[in-house]
Amino acid sequence: MSVAQAIEALRRELGKNNVITATEDLFCYSYDATADLPEQTPDVVVTPENVDQVVKVVKIARQFRLPIYPRGSGTNLSGGTVPIKGGIVLSTLKMNRILEIDPSNLTATVQPGVIIQDLNNAVAPYGLIYPPDPGTVATATMGGSVAECSGGLRGLKYGVTRHYVMGLELVLADGEVIRYGGKTVKNVTGYDLVRLFTGSEGTLGIITEIIVRLIPAPQARETMLAGFSRLADAGNAVADIIGQKVIPATLEIMDRVTVETVENFAHVGLPTDVEAILLIEVDGIPEVVKSEAAAVRQVIAKNGGWVKTAENDEEREKLWSARRAALPALARRKPTTILEDATVPRSKITDMLLAVEDIGKRYNLVIGTFGHAGDGNLHPTILADARDEEEMERVRAAVEEIFRAALSLGGTLSGEHGIGIAKKQFLPWEMGNPGVQVLKKIKQALDPDNLLNPGKMVDLT
Amino acid sequence: MSVAQAIEALRRELGKNNVITATEDLFCYSYDATADLPEQTPDVVVTPENVDQVVKVVKIARQFRLPIYPRGSGTNLSGGTVPIKGGIVLSTLKMNRILEIDPSNLTATVQPGVIIQDLNNAVAPYGLIYPPDPGTVATATMGGSVAECSGGLRGLKYGVTRHYVMGLELVLADGEVIRYGGKTVKNVTGYDLVRLFTGSEGTLGIITEIIVRLIPAPQARETMLAGFSRLADAGNAVADIIGQKVIPATLEIMDRVTVETVENFAHVGLPTDVEAILLIEVDGIPEVVKSEAAAVRQVIAKNGGWVKTAENDEEREKLWSARRAALPALARRKPTTILEDATVPRSKITDMLLAVEDIGKRYNLVIGTFGHAGDGNLHPTILADARDEEEMERVRAAVEEIFRAALSLGGTLSGEHGIGIAKKQFLPWEMGNPGVQVLKKIKQALDPDNLLNPGKMVDLT
Numbered sequence: 001m002s003v004a005q006a007i008e009a010l011r012r013e014l015g016k017n018n019v020i021t022a023t024e025d026l027f028c029y030s031y032d033a034t035a036d037l038p039e040q041t042p043d044v045v046v047t048p049e050n051v052d053q054v055v056k057v058v059k060i061a062r063q064f065r066l067p068i069y070p071r072g073s074g075t076n077l078s079g080g081t082v083p084i085k086g087g088i089v090l091s092t093l094k095m096n097r098i099l100e101i102d103p104s105n106l107t108a109t110v111q112p113g114v115i116i117q118d119l120n121n122a123v124a125p126y127g128l129i130y131p132p133d134p135g136t137v138a139t140a141t142m143g144g145s146v147a148e149c150s151g152g153l154r155g156l157k158y159g160v161t162r163h164y165v166m167g168l169e170l171v172l173a174d175g176e177v178i179r180y181g182g183k184t185v186k187n188v189t190g191y192d193l194v195r196l197f198t199g200s201e202g203t204l205g206i207i208t209e210i211i212v213r214l215i216p217a218p219q220a221r222e223t224m225l226a227g228f229s230r231l232a233d234a235g236n237a238v239a240d241i242i243g244q245k246v247i248p249a250t251l252e253i254m255d256r257v258t259v260e261t262v263e264n265f266a267h268v269g270l271p272t273d274v275e276a277i278l279l280i281e282v283d284g285i286p287e288v289v290k291s292e293a294a295a296v297r298q299v300i301a302k303n304g305g306w307v308k309t310a311e312n313d314e315e316r317e318k319l320w321s322a323r324r325a326a327l328p329a330l331a332r333r334k335p336t337t338i339l340e341d342a343t344v345p346r347s348k349i350t351d352m353l354l355a356v357e358d359i360g361k362r363y364n365l366v367i368g369t370f371g372h373a374g375d376g377n378l379h380p381t382i383l384a385d386a387r388d389e390e391e392m393e394r395v396r397a398a399v400e401e402i403f404r405a406a407l408s409l410g411g412t413l414s415g416e417h418g419i420g421i422a423k424k425q426f427l428p429w430e431m432g433n434p435g436v437q438v439l440k441k442i443k444q445a446l447d448p449d450n451l452l453n454p455g456k457m458v459d460l461t
Numbered sequence: 462m463s464v465a466q467a468i469e470a471l472r473r474e475l476g477k478n479n480v481i482t483a484t485e486d487l488f489c490y491s492y493d494a495t496a497d498l499p500e501q502t503p504d505v506v507v508t509p510e511n512v513d514q515v516v517k518v519v520k521i522a523r524q525f526r527l528p529i530y531p532r533g534s535g536t537n538l539s540g541g542t543v544p545i546k547g548g549i550v551l552s553t554l555k556m557n558r559i560l561e562i563d564p565s566n567l568t569a570t571v572q573p574g575v576i577i578q579d580l581n582n583a584v585a586p587y588g589l590i591y592p593p594d595p596g597t598v599a600t601a602t603m604g605g606s607v608a609e610c611s612g613g614l615r616g617l618k619y620g621v622t623r624h625y626v627m628g629l630e631l632v633l634a635d636g637e638v639i640r641y642g643g644k645t646v647k648n649v650t651g652y653d654l655v656r657l658f659t660g661s662e663g664t665l666g667i668i669t670e671i672i673v674r675l676i677p678a679p680q681a682r683e684t685m686l687a688g689f690s691r692l693a694d695a696g697n698a699v700a701d702i703i704g705q706k707v708i709p710a711t712l713e714i715m716d717r718v719t720v721e722t723v724e725n726f727a728h729v730g731l732p733t734d735v736e737a738i739l740l741i742e743v744d745g746i747p748e749v750v751k752s753e754a755a756a757v758r759q760v761i762a763k764n765g766g767w768v769k770t771a772e773n774d775e776e777r778e779k780l781w782s783a784r785r786a787a788l789p790a791l792a793r794r795k796p797t798t799i800l801e802d803a804t805v806p807r808s809k810i811t812d813m814l815l816a817v818e819d820i821g822k823r824y825n826l827v828i829g830t831f832g833h834a835g836d837g838n839l840h841p842t843i844l845a846d847a848r849d850e851e852e853m854e855r856v857r858a859a860v861e862e863i864f865r866a867a868l869s870l871g872g873t874l875s876g877e878h879g880i881g882i883a884k885k886q887f888l889p890w891e892m893g894n895p896g897v898q899v900l901k902k903i904k905q906a907l908d909p910d911n912l913l914n915p916g917k918m919v920d921l922t
Contacts, residue, residue, distance in 0.1 A: 105807060176895035176898075178892065180892060183806035184806055184837050187873045188878070190880065192610070192661075195623070343646075410643055417649070432640075437637075438654060441906040
């Protein structure tokens with residue numbers, strides 16, 4: 001049985017328009033947004049239009065023993081969509097319909113290829129929002145976002161993707177279609193498989209439909225920029241804000257390297273004479289916003305910082321576009337951008353910031369750190385050149401030290417980017433070998449032939 | 462190898478004080494709070510004092526091939542703690558220490574035997590609360606509550622147990638001790654095993670430590686009692702309140718049967734000339750409370766109801782004690798109380814209320830319905846007499862119809878009581894046989910010898 005026969009079968013079942021084989025097209029599916037990883041061209045890319053076609057792909061893949069890699073927009077940051085063992089990339093981009101918006105139950109039902117921002121645009125007229133807000137909302141898909149359990153800028157107050165997925169339809173490795181959960185706020189029928197599949201990185205099943213929870217849009221918000229002449233002061237201000245029981249919708253940090261780079265790139269008027277800035281947004285009804293903003297200003301002053309409040313939507317947008325420019329701006333400085341997401345309890349933010357600064361110095365690397373300080377989720381971003389193998393050795397050593405630092409502070413390997421290929425080898429550091437064995441047992445139980453996204457998160461060997 | 466030898470080994474490893482074998486003591490562990498289920502006395506009850514002793518129990522259980530049933534306070538409502546195959550009941554009641562309250566990270570770390578209310582009392586001085594609020598907070602343990610993923614009165618606004626568990630330490634069926642999660646708000650390292658074990662009803666691992674998220678206590682609240690002369694009006698008011706984007710902390714319903722029974726039992730001054738009452742509490746900062754309470758009053762008037770507001774803490778407490786009296790009051794009317802928790806999307810509350818009323822009439826049964834209307838989680842409570850087999854046949858048929866009604870409305874078999882023994886046979890109705898197979902595969906993968914709480918949720922056959 002050959003790959004050519006499999007492609008023939010796929011064409012027969014899905015139609016020619018849904019089977020991509022041209023070399024120049026396949027190349028586009030050989031990588032995702034993760035740096036310093038192996039690339040691999042798939043044998044074929046399919047674009048099924050409905051769940052029945054997904055089932056057909058799985059059956060053909062089984063028959064010809066070809067792996068399947070589910071893929072949304074490929075914005076993945078841990079190599080989760082790279083087809084490292086060849087085979088079939090299953091793109092969900094043609095399953096991109098919003099099937100229902102149900103304002104009375106505060107839910108939306110979507111296909112996996114829907115872009116996150118498109119969902120938010122569609123629910124806005126109902127006065128609702130879908131809160132999970134990864135940096136790539138404008139391109140990332142709901143399916144990819146659920147498979148990776150995306151986090152983003154609003155995790156602190158609103159939680160992450162797993163807090164919003166209420167129901168899933170999936171195609172399993174044996175071709176069965178199953179549905180778990182639904183529109184009920186409470187559901188304890190069976191194990192919590194909605195959450196097990198959320199964040200399973202396409203290794204246990206292929207998501208074909210998603211029911212998510214929506215929430216009423218906040219009535220008001222206030223956005224503040226705070227500057228600090230010492231990095232530790234910014235970190236301490238973060239902890240103190242939470243200590244005041246103020247939970248901002250967004251509480252972001254950018255260190256000096258990041259601020260300078262963004263300002264050079266985007267010219268948005270960020271201060272360049274600081275060691276760190278915080279971007280803080282509080283939201284809710286106007287009275288709450290007013291009192292929380294006052295509390296935030298007080299904390300910042302106490303920690304030696306200054307505050308500037310966005311006076312209108314334009315100023316507000318400018319601040320957020322500066323924040324969103326952090327990664328692209330950093331990425332322009334050197335050819336290779338290694339973006340990490342080691343995460344610590346928020347009381348340890350200052351320790352982690354200082355540890356990263358120290359690691360950068362010791363390995364003689366440029367590290368810009370920004371991220372979701374409010375939930376302890378930092379993005380130390382190492383700027384390097386993949387062609388310089390000596391430098392890359394230092395990068396890899398520094399990354400390992402960043403992981404060790406996060407874990408020693410009670411943190412985790414990954415706050416929101418997932419394990420994929422990039423962090424697989426480090427899993428035992430966090431959960432020990434017995435903990436990793438549990439992951440393997442679950443993968444083995446649900447996908448014994450290692451058909452679904454093989455080589456990601458855990459190896460079956 | 463005999464049970465006597467196992468008991469000898471348990472005494473040697475745990476000390477005599479932690480091994481219970483007297484017949485009259487064992488009897489107390491032969492049932493839980495669920496009606497109409499088989500009872501079974503265990504061979505032995507152990508009360509380990511720490512995780513090392515739990516590991517020893519698991520190893521002895523393996524050696525002598527005895528099942529283990531983890532048990533908190535036994536308030537379980539689906540038979541989850543009944544030792545149906547004999548063996549070892551593992552009581553967590555001696556592992557009852559609050560290990561840490563960490564206000565800077567808004568977390569608490571507890572042993573499984575801590576009573577939920579005791580945790581709330583301990584965090585209150587910090588201005589924090591642990592929101593999951595099952596009816597049995599004063600007796601139920603944190604371990605049992607996590608194992609069952611308890612819901613309760615505040616699910617609508619604050620979510621359920623799975624939304625608050627951040628980290629777990631567990632002993633697996635092979636005796637390994639594992640830890641997943643921690644104090645970070647974000648964590649996508651590996652599959653979401655924290656959520657898989659939460660709600661797994663003691664069938665996959667024995668919980669020995671729990672890290673939970675706390676939230677700031679609301680500054681103010683307002684509690685209202687609303688009366689309706691038609692059941693459907695009460696149901697519609699519930700949907701309309703949510704439709705106004707008001708998310709009350711609590712939104713409870715009690716039908717006429719329940720209200721009359723509670724009033725006869727507790728004499729708290731509830732109106733007995735109504736078909737249903739709603740108990741509504743809004744909370745937050747004072748301005749929010751004021752505007753939300755006004756919106757609630759408007760919706761109730763529009764739906765033909767009247768409202769009375771609790772003027773002080775004493776009146777408020779009276780209303781909540783009336784609500785909490787619902788189950789004990791109903792339970793006094795007849796010897797056997799069959800408490801269901803079929804749950805529907807909240808827009809279907811009226812349909813479900815009317816369906817239950819109709820089922821009661823057709824089967825000539827007294828059904829009092831109360832519950833968490835705001836999250837679609839009703840508790841139709843059938844009052845019967847287990848000695849009357851003819852009546853019990855009608856009860857069982859009515860229960861099945863209640864399940865079918867909930868599922869046909871897009872609901873679920875269980876909102877918060879779990880599957881246990883009571884609903885195991887109905888799982889395929891909700892998730893199909895392929896869906897149930899996934900549960901079995903996971904159980905088989907993590908507990909191949911069916912050692913942990915066998916016969917609950919899924920059978921391994």
